[in-house]
Amino acid sequence: MEFALHRLRMLREVARRDGVSAAARALHYSPSGVSQQLAALEDEVGAPLLERVGRGVRLTDVGRVLAEHAEVILDAEQQAQAAVEQVRDTLAAELMAGVFSTVSAALVPAVTADLAERHPEIRLTTRETDPEDAVVDLRHGHLDLAFMIDYPDASEPWPSGLRTVSVGVEDLHLAAPAGQFTDGPVRLADLADLDWVISGPHTYYGRAVRAACRRAGFDLRVTHQVDEQATALAMVASGAGITLMSDLGKVFCPDTVDVFPLTKAIKRRLVVAHHPEATRRPAIRAVLESIAAAAAALELHGRRR
Structure with a gap:
């Protein structure tokens, strides 16, 4: 199972902001664009990540677990970026x-x-x-x-x-x-x-x-x-x-x-x-x-x- 980092960022933002529309504004995407990427992430995972509640959505149990791990994965990406920059001859x-x-x-x-x-x-x-x-x-x-x-x-x-x-x-x-x-x-x-x-x-x-x-x-x-x-x-x-x-x-x-x-x-x-x-x-x-x-x-x- 492989996850695209940009989709994990979107999931993390939905978790932080409690909704797709707020996440889309923060990421400078359209809500439909975020929804499409999250649907693709659901296909990668093989399980629903969001469920509808009234007029909004919330994370499923699978979505919450993946969002928690997304924090760790994306932090590790930042650390890897810093480590690579430190050994490169050219910034x-x-x-x-x-x-x-x-x-x-x-x-x-x-x-x-x-x-x-x-x-x-x-x-x-x-x-x-x-x-x-x-x-x-x-x-x-x-x-x-x-x-x-x-x-x-x-x-x-x-x-x-x-x-x-x-x-x-x-x-x-x-x-x-x-x-x-x-x-x-x-x-x-x-x-x-x-x-x-x-x-x-x-x-x-x-x-x-x-x-x-x-x-x-x-x-x-x-x-x-x-x-x-x-x-x-x-x-x-x-x-x-x-x-x-x-x-x-x-x-x-x-x-x-x-x-x-x-x-x-x-x-x-x-x-x-x-x-x-x-x-x-x-x-x-x-x-x-x-x-x-x-x-x-x-x-x-x-x-x-």
């Missing part, structure tokens, strides 16, 4: 990183260029995702690395079972329509009566900015809730309000937006999260080195946590 791997928009625009091009020069057989692909969602994808093996942010003044607990490497520190700056302010630095408290363009409290960034403003004695007056930095800056340029912009966000800044430092800097750490055993893989270490080099070139100076 070769396909890796997926979760990124958010400012990292994608300001950092990733330098990382991929460095890898192409030093390790051309490492293929790094990226997928834009919220840091909150990246944690789930990382845990479930859909990502090898994920960029995240940490606000020391509004720190949130790190997910258990993951390691983080700090690659840089950013300041947040006031971004305002041209001519609204004459010079800086600017006190955060002086921005209390202005309209804001900012992401919602469902994001780390949105919560951190709101916490900083509350410490300065006011609640934000949000006129436009926008999650993407580029969109927020475009709205600032149109006169819709002000926002706070990270160092990496400057790549999106229009000429009609003025940028000023704050009198009391709001800092955030840029980190890369991965599984603890991931650094056994030389290819992962090479990518982390390229990320550190790109961050240093942008004068984002970090250190290991």
Whole structure:
């Protein structure tokens, strides 16, 4: 009896997420595609793996046993990958990183260029995702690395079972329509009566900015809730309000937006999260080195946590 690894991954995801549709979304397949692959796996096993319950499905006893062993098999595959990479003369791997928009625009091009020069057989692909969602994808093996942010003044607990490497520190700056302010630095408290363009409290960034403003004695007056930095800056340029912009966000800044430092800097750490055993893989270490080099070139100076 032989099992295809990609089908075992699908079964494992169905077990983790209690359903085919949720597993399909996580794996970026259609539900029908997952169902077809699981039907093929049932043929390989010679027994049903799923049974219908109401409008959904659940694993049969055979399905649960195979899903438990799939965890072991797929973990062993990861270990074998790492062992093979360690003895190869040339680093070769396909890796997926979760990124958010400012990292994608300001950092990733330098990382991929460095890898192409030093390790051309490492293929790094990226997928834009919220840091909150990246944690789930990382845990479930859909990502090898994920960029995240940490606000020391509004720190949130790190997910258990993951390691983080700090690659840089950013300041947040006031971004305002041209001519609204004459010079800086600017006190955060002086921005209390202005309209804001900012992401919602469902994001780390949105919560951190709101916490900083509350410490300065006011609640934000949000006129436009926008999650993407580029969109927020475009709205600032149109006169819709002000926002706070990270160092990496400057790549999106229009000429009609003025940028000023704050009198009391709001800092955030840029980190890369991965599984603890991931650094056994030389290819992962090479990518982390390229990320550190790109961050240093942008004068984002970090250190290991």
